[in-house]
Amino acid sequence: MKKIIIYLLSFIIICFIIPALLTKQNISSGADINETDKESKHIEENIKEYNYNKYGTIKLLHQDTGNVEEVKLDEYLCNVVSGEMPADFDIEALKAQAVVARTYTIYKVQNKKHENADICDNSSCCQAWISKEDRLNKWDEGKRQSNWEKIQKAVYETSGKIITYDNKPINAFFHSNSGGTTELPVNVWGGGTDLPYLQVVETSGEDGYTQYSSEVEFTNEELLEKLRGTYQDITIDFNNNEDIKILEYTNSRKSKNSEIWKS
Template sequence: MKKVFIYFFAFLFICFILPALLTKSEINASSEINNDKTDEDQGKESLQSYAYNQYGTIKLLHTDSNEVEEVALDTYLCSVVSAEMPVDFEKEALKAQAIVARTYTIYKINHKKHDNADICDDSNCCQAWISKEDRLARWDGDKEAKWNKIEECVKETQGKIITYNHQPINAFFHSNSGGKTELPVDVWGGR
């Protein structure tokens, strides 16, 4: 008689409880996927909100000749990244530099310092820049492979910027902190 009960409960478990448990876990799994999609969509929306495509080209002021060159933003960023960071640094570091440089550039376009240009090539004024030709001339070894690495880092982060309240931040960065950083308020004032 005891065995009959055991079989009966086993039958109940297999027919009703187990399918219910499996269904529940499937729902949880799909809701997690939906959550992921939502996060992804939100990411896309915030990127679209600043419409990266509108920044196809920028006006770059060459301070030595005082000439303004119109250059594709991603091409410009390759020259910035290769000027700001050694190419033999880890790719993720170069990609982080590309994002910060892109953010700084977008901010500068929207907060112009120069009358006739978006940004200049002087690191003391705006952001370091070096032409591809000059960069390759200064590198040793497989120069094209090095340039390709820079291009990949810009391409793989395409459109990505750092925002606060959906606005690009004023992304300051330095090549060397001297081992210590300072509070922005102590450097530039403000609140």
């Protein structure tokens, strides 16, 4: 009787369980192939749709020397990403930074600001850039190679990927901390900068990091002097509470709950 049960079990294992496992493996590796296919097709579509190949090289202006250097886009992006984000951040964060930096670069190529160059290396004008030599020297010797390889992985694994709106690269601003809520560009820079893809959104989890909030102290005279830079005839009675008060908040205030905004 025992033997019959063993034979029966063996029969079930050979006829059903092993083929089922093999089929499952095939199905999952088939799915992987499909995912990879989809991925590379997506990149190809990106390249085709945005004529990405024409951005193979870009002209980079070095602000301190005035030299214009022609560099391969993804090589340039390694210098940008390593200048914008610490290499010990998660690889997915570095990849997101690479996509944003690539998008910003192509936006700049299409909306030129400099006469003989596509973009410059000054972060307050265009986008941060650091030479590979300077970058490596700032890292501990033991981490130089692995850090640089991680940056390259983030850039090359996202190659061809940009963020678009209405089939055009978006103006991809980025920040290290937005203080819990983003703000409409029009409220920051004024003018007609209405970008429908940049809206007020809450960004939770930022309160434990630097730049979440800041405080500045001025004397009455310093404040007056600053205000007179824009409003020449302004006078303030500092003994009158009504002379300085908050009249209105932007929409980002509505999603704020922090104490600092209540005062």
